[in-house]
Amino acid sequence: MLTRSSRWMIAMSMLGLLFVTGCTPKDEESSGTGSGGAASKSDGGTAAVESRGTIGFSALTLKNPFFKIIADSMTEAGKTNGFEVLVNDAERDVNEQSKHIDNYIAQGVAAIVLNPADRIAIGPAIRKANEAGIPVFTCDLQCAAEDAKVDGHIGTDNYQGGRLAGDAMIEALGDAGGEVLVLHFKQANSCVLRVQGFTEVLAEHNKDRESGNITIVSELEGGGLTDEGFKSTSDALQAHQNLRGIFAINDPSALGAWTALKQAKKTDQVTIIGFDGQLDGKRAILEGKIYADPIQFPKQMGVVSVQNIVKYLDGEDYEKVELIPTAIYKKADAEKDPDLQKTPTPAPAPGEVSLIQTFKSPG
Amino acid sequence: MKRFIADNGSIIVLLALCAYYSVVTLGEQHPNTPAAGQEVAAAILKDSSEQVTVVVITRDTVQDRAYSEAVRAAIETGGGTVLAVVNGAPTDARLALEQVGGAFSRVDAIATNHSASGWGPLKPQKLKTTADKFPGISGIKVFKPQSYTWPSFLTRENLVNVINQNAVIAIIAIGMTLVIITAGIDLSVGSLLALCGVTTAVAIQQMAGGADAGTIGLLGACLIGTGVCTLCGIFNGVMVTWFRVPAFVVTLAMMMVARGLALIVAVQYQSALLGGGTEGTPEAVRIEAAAFGWLGNGATFGIPNPILLMLALYVLAHITMTKTSVGRYIYAVGGNPEAARLSGVPVFGVLILVYAICGAMAGLAGIVDASRFEGGRPNAGEMYELQVIAAVVVGGTSLAGGEGRIFGTLVGAMIIAVIQNGLNMAGVASYEQKCVFGGLILAAVLLDRFKRK
């Protein structure tokens, strides 16, 4: 038993520790602001970039590397252009996102970038920014609310990406055709477009065919997450023993699907097509877990977003809606990819090697 | 004094947090008022001896318009000429500068404010290149109001924001406080919020006439929404009392069921909108009635309506808990249900009432949310239950029941709100935020506990 005063001491020092660790990054950040401010004052025309204020970026979720990459590249591009980029994580909640926008307005940022967490419900928040005269740019996901003015959008051509995925599936399954599962994430309009493109390509493929049709037997929620993708795939494998292909709307759910296949010992029977081209996904392609990904270019999104803001502030013209087409990425691309060389994958365990080999042989 | 600290530990925590953030967010503030406009005009007039020619450039907002109007008026009364007033985007500024640069032989000054002064066309270099083509602006100077140092946390706008943003949480926390005082817990509030939002939205669109809905129709729809949630709350209460199911379990089940229902209603509705052929997506059910936005986005006497609603509910709840028999009964049931029963307190009735109120508060919060986002979101309120419980506990209510104060909860909700807002304002990166946030909540509770001892 401790006496009261010693309990006090312990609790307070623990909290102090927490506080210090918690605040360290912020201190760095604020010192960064300080030097930025200094640079703006010493307008001596030296190498220092002139400060142009703050960009507020409300990311959909920083738990997904895709958006983290956007955020990082935006921060980077912002710095070279004289902006401090304030990144906030909305955790898929429009309410959080609206709070962020309110904060940006109160802070008087130069511009706002966001991945709308809900394409309609974000409307009122964007309208507030409009009223405050702050330009709003969307990125990856679009806003569909009426009378909310968005000054620019940069995103992936998801529909085109879906079509590429469909082509890849046709290529992988060949003339035999077979049953296909789609791991969906209906909440996101981008995913709806991907699946739409995918479905249309398959429909065209099946049109004049007697046999070897590729049929979508099931569309399940994969949540865009590894664990949910795993669960849904496991269930689908029970229901559809002859499954031959899986289209997952992003890499995490594709990896979940692969784990399920591995457990069911069906990795050689079923081909996975993913989407995104995140590092994990690319690595999985290199290892043969995923057959192909239509890849997106999140880095470019961050950079172009900042460029658009600069152009807007400079009163220049720019593309109001820019859709970056995806590119298909397969094992051959992975082998040449410098990103994967830089970060060598840990030596695969023996079991995994054999899996890859069995995967390879039929192909 | 000691007594005061002991009783109001959480208020002191709140003030300390505010003070801390004020220091951290100390920075330059840029005035944008008509008064600032007059100062700028005076500076311009003083700067040039002869008849001065001025272009006023600001953004297109209500405040900026008032500012530029003030500049224009002051310049003109001072004998200067305003060649153009631009209220718009950077492009407009560029075009206007090119125009005046071409049309007039001498333009002396640009009057602008902080935001617009950052625009490219107003930068010295850009002005120089423009002047090459449009020589009228070759001697132009840019004027903007003097900035001053003040914490950006401590502006009226930000403080109103903090409260407004968290009004929904604070409203639910009222119900949760009552439930926790009876030694219960309600995990279903977040889902009930969503269910109410969606139900209300569908009711407005289908029954009250959508875009043409009148006040009565809107109120009716809100009543349906909150009614559904109240019923869910009553269900919770009945399970807890008559069937003796632990509150944690009942409300956990309700949390899932209500979320599921909200999603089903939303998806069905979307699918019906699309003609029933395809399955809908779980998106917000749009509310077209413009008047409905009043509650969530409107303001009365300059104070956002959600704040007013929240305050009204708090006052009501405070009176109920301190001045009425029901309040006494709630405390008694939480402190010792058996002794309460033997003193003639209708224990079951009190418990059911408390869960019903909690459901109703979640419903009201759902209406505010739906109004704010102009749609019923089936995904609204995820994880709110934990935020709300945190607010209640930080506010000094004991999870063991029998103790707690309504205004303590309001302070608790504000502590959490301020922590979050401050972290956002201070630019703490989002991963670190989680650690700091958790730590600060713990710190707030600990401080309060030690003060109380």
Next chain:
Amino acid sequence: MRGVDKSFPGVHALKNVDLDVEAGDVLALLGENGAGKSTLIKVLGGAHRPDSGVIEIDGRPMEIITPQDSQRAGIGIIYQEFNLIPAMTVRENIFLGQEPGRVSIVPAGKERRRARELFDRIGVALDPDALVRDLTVAQQQIVEIAKALSLDSRIIVMDEPSAALSPREVEGLFRIVDELKSQGIGIVYVSHRLDEIFAICDHVTVLRDGTYVDSKPIGELTRDTLIELMVGRKLADEFPNRAVAKPVATDDNEVRSGLTVSNLVGGPKVRDISFNVRRGEIVALTGLVGAGRTEAARLIFGADKREAGTITLDGKELSIKSPRDAIASGICMLTEDRKGQGLILNRSVLENFGLPNLSRFTVRGLIQQKRERDAFQAYVEQLQIKVSGPKQRAGNLSGGNQQKVVLAKWLERDAEVIIFDEPTRGIDVGAKFEIYLLMRHLVEQGKAILMISSELPEVLGMADRIIVLHEGRVTGEIEDVKLATQESIMDLAVK
């Protein structure tokens, strides 16, 4: 113990108090309610930290800050509220905290043997593997004593050990105390029952209002001088005089016939009970512990579900389904277990007082707190309740004062029938008299009182009529109390 001082916010509970216990000696610690007895004991047990003062054992000063310190110093404490874990066995409770190592296997056989030895030492037989929740209060007390002995305690402190026991069980306790004494163990014994003090104690230490009054060998004291030491004044009688004449039958007898209970059945303990309590009289319900007295009262009050039987008040049948109904129809009940059933310990005394009476203080839905406070203040004075103010937490009151708050809350209700279950348990002699006086006063006003008490002197001194229960049935009724003796009651009780 020398010069012990302890303050709580708003209360100076102990002021420079001394206490001496010798080996093989039984010391009675006496004082009015709120005098500081329990607080002193808690200081000794390491549950409270004194503001100043020293504790010496065998002449050596000891630092006692935690309960573990106290155990190590050889002090065993049996608190007013037991510290047993109901879901564990007797053996596990005794040896809780004495397991040989953190993760080693508990030697059940060895423990069982040791437990039997301990029980032998105090001369009782108890199954070491019985669950504590199945034991009677007296048996639980024995477990507590065994636990203290297992720690090699040389001093055992008992805070009101007899309060919850029946007379027969108290005799058992006395035997244990004698046994311990003969083994050279020093005992501190707290009780408000003076005959017990004279029966077993050797020395007496008296506290009043937190100050040390005096210490004397029992031989130098008489009952009256002891009371004078405790209360500070002489008390003439132990019981107030009965009304001169018993209430006589009048014309409106039918209407004023009071409470009638017929063929009451419910729960495992009440088989068939019928009796009546007329207005203007105190009827005592007695019997051995377990005879179904409290259970019968709870059925009348609606606290438990009644299976059969009718309850009428003044000839009108009542439909009582809950305590709320009972209270509404003019019946109220002071439960025997004030902490578990009488009070909401973490709320203020004022709120506890107001709970059943809120309708009286409410105007247009709002409670008029001034009115409530004034009403409470009146009882504070009348019953001499020691509270620091109406906002004091009920849990911080001394045991006797808690009982008084419960009493006040029901008196304010002004019910027609009042059931007193052990009304003076834990109440000091002075206050006891006040309560008796009050009961008399109530019946004189025409109320009906049903009293349950394990103390036969109290039954004989207060009741106008006695009803004796045995195994859930009425086994006898004594109309004329003057003819009753303790023996005659006991005869009926075991019939």
